[in-house]
Amino acid sequence: MSQIIPKIIGTGSYLPEKRLSNYDLAKMVNTTDEWIYTRTGIKERHIAAKDELTSDLATIAAQKAIEAAGIEASSLDMILVASCTNDLIFPATATIVQNKLGISNSKIPAYDISAACSGFIFAISSAEAYIRGGMAKRILVIGAETMSRIVDWNDRSTCILFGDGAGAVILEASGKDGTEAGLISTHIHSDGSHCSLLQTTGGVSQGPPHLKSGSGLGFVYMQGNEVYKQAVKALGHIVEETLEANNLQREQIDWLVPHQANIRIIKSTAKRLDMGMDRVILTVEQHGNTSAASVPIALDVAVRDGRIKPGQLILLEAFGAGFTWGSALIRW
């Protein structure tokens, strides 16, 4: 009997035009290109224009994914946006994207998912459940961020890390044609005992912070080296969990598409998989940590440049504030 398999039928991504290099940052805070590059693998990040909102970035990425899939936006039956830098507290950025796509009349559900840098993986996992459960057939899943709005541009330990961008995929109910291509499994976890290691300094219920720079809702605070250790541990575990759940050996994974936060974290996950870096999709150098947008951006880049090919086994993974972490295994 054929079963429903959620399949990615189109990808898209968008990076704002303005680039901020390590050399530009060295004029703003006490840092160097050499320090940033050796510690993080980042060379530059993209910064949204003043009038460019998270929903704008999301909409462009979505339009590209819709075009790549060869479908009409009106045929979507759900929109999920993963972000921690939403346009407004409410309404959900997903409803704003629905409107910008010109499909508000469709009345399809559109809502946001908040799991920081793991947000896209969490959103894919939700979409998977809707599709496998028969509640939706075609879902637009977006990761989009304007991290530049919540970064403290005086804090050299965090402002060097983040950037703006968006990535999107169209997930569709498939499997009836007898092919095996599609999402095999997703695995998601949270551990709230580490909230304070990576958080914003203010918010709605907690109230506004003592403003330095960053937005009125606070700015990014991070204990970098502690986050680093926890990320390496959690990502190592999630990789093992995904392989075990699917009875797979490490060498069967063709491509690792990791959260693009830091080259050193990515290298240690690749090592755990015994993977050479030639099988890892790396875009962190060009855009830094774009939080929920980083995995779909990297995926889109590798799909469009032809590295990811039909039949290959792709492992997506991410780690973020909360802590949250997760993976998605896909037969392309």
Ligand code: COA
């Ligand atoms: N330029 C130059 N020096 C800097 C600097 C910068 N941009 N940022 C921090 N430093 C200094 C510190 O002040 C410190 O100086 P000191 O020894 O005189 O006190 C020194 O560098 C070491 O700081 P530390 O924070 O221990 O550096 P690190 O080796 O841990 O690297 C990170 C910092 C942020 C690059 C690293 O911790 C990291 O990658 N963490 C994970 C971050 C991440 O990916 N988070 C997102 C997960 S979703």
